Amino acid sequence: MRASRLVALVLLLQNRGRMTARQLAEELEVSVRTVYRDVEALAAAGVPLYRDAGHAGGYRLVGGYRTRLTGLTVDEAQAAFLAALPGAAAELGLGEALATAQLKLRAALPAELREHAGRIQERFLLDAPGWYGEADRTPHLAAVAAAVWERRAVVLQYRRWRAPEEIERRVEPYGLVLKAGRWYLVATGPSGVRTYRVDQIVGLRELAEEFAVPAGFDLGTYWTGYLADFRARLHTGEALVRLTPEGARRLGVAPGGDGRTEARVPIESIDHAHGEFLRLGADVEVLEPAELRDRIAATVRTLAARYPG
Missing domain, CATH: 1.10.10.10 (Winged helix-like DNA-binding domain superfamily/Winged helix DNA-binding domain)
Known part of the structure; x- marks a missing residue:
């Protein structure tokens, strides 16, 4: 110490x-x-x-007593300081290590790069979690991270949304991903490589068994494919809507020349689309599917009766 x-x-x-x-x-x-x-x-x-x-x-x-890192460009030095996430490091038990590492890096940089790195920290802050809702409780995150680092198999007790709600499964943890303030474990088990939310792990037992990650596996490539598959499964339908210029802007649709734009947009479900389109108010008119249009019309009638003019 x-x-x-x-x-x-x-x-x-x-x-x-x-x-x-x-x-x-x-x-x-x-x-x-x-x-x-x-x-x-x-x-x-x-x-x-x-x-x-x-x-x-x-x-x-005394002047001249300084170590230096060579080979770093200005952009590389800026990226090194911009990429650090203090909150994530603290969750993994590495907050002090991150602060010390940045201190060492800054001390070793030549003066001109040290100045650029300082500007980055003064002007940019990465805050990964979203605005709403409390941060997920992840009491087993440190143990999961240790198993990932040591390449040791673990037995997870995991809570999921479908029955049976709680399962126990032996997995080999390949890596951790922080996405929008939420931690995910990528691990292989009886059903192949799967993704687990760390905040849904209710128990963990580390095993003495070591494992080797397959030579062709790349965490970044897997995660990109997982996200693409997730989005494909998420948007299983579509709706035909008519938008005002403001509605087109809010939905990211190219506006039409006459001021009103018809567009087909992907939807997750009738329930989800019902809430999302109501947020656009009078800037959107749902034309199809009929079930969604009828649901929104019924909601509007209820609101009109509740708030008479």
Whole structure:
């Protein structure tokens, strides 16, 4: 623990220049006395630290003491800082490791790249979860991640929407995917490679058995195919609608020349389309299917009776 703190102290000075003992103590979450001891240890180890005397003084590294990463372009340095998701790292138990890694990367970058990376963090923030609803509870995420990393089989107790609602299954975990704030486990089991929502795992038992991922398997390729198949299964029907220019804009349909646009759009189900089209209000008129048109008409009549003019 102390060794990593000593490294962090040196990296802080590389990144920020002169810092007082109190500033260092606050950053490292230790006492000022501990900082004094750490500075003495670094000096004894040959790290060229210099202390400026006086009220505004502090510690700094003698000029030229810096490690550098070579071969990084400006875009690569920006991407390294932009790609990090602190929330996801924290869920996996890697929050502190991520912060230390970014600190090391920033310290090792040449000055011009360090400046660009700093701008990225100042101006962009990645917040993966959606707006509505509380974050999923994933008490077994760390154990799942460990099994993925160690390539060990596990027995899952899993809750699903169809009967039987709770199942127990031995799987070999290939990888984890974070999609729109929700974690998914990609694993192979009795039925082949499947995707499991981590928040629906109600129990997990790690086995001693190790496994090898098939040579041809690629997590990114699998996930792209899974999403395409999911969308194909999701939109099993279509509706013919007439849209105002605003309705066309909101549905992402190219507007017609006369101000009203007829278009066929994919729908998941009558129930789902009923709610989605009602959100567009007077900007959409459903022409087909008749069942959907009748459902919306009945809802509009009910609302008109409830809110008489």
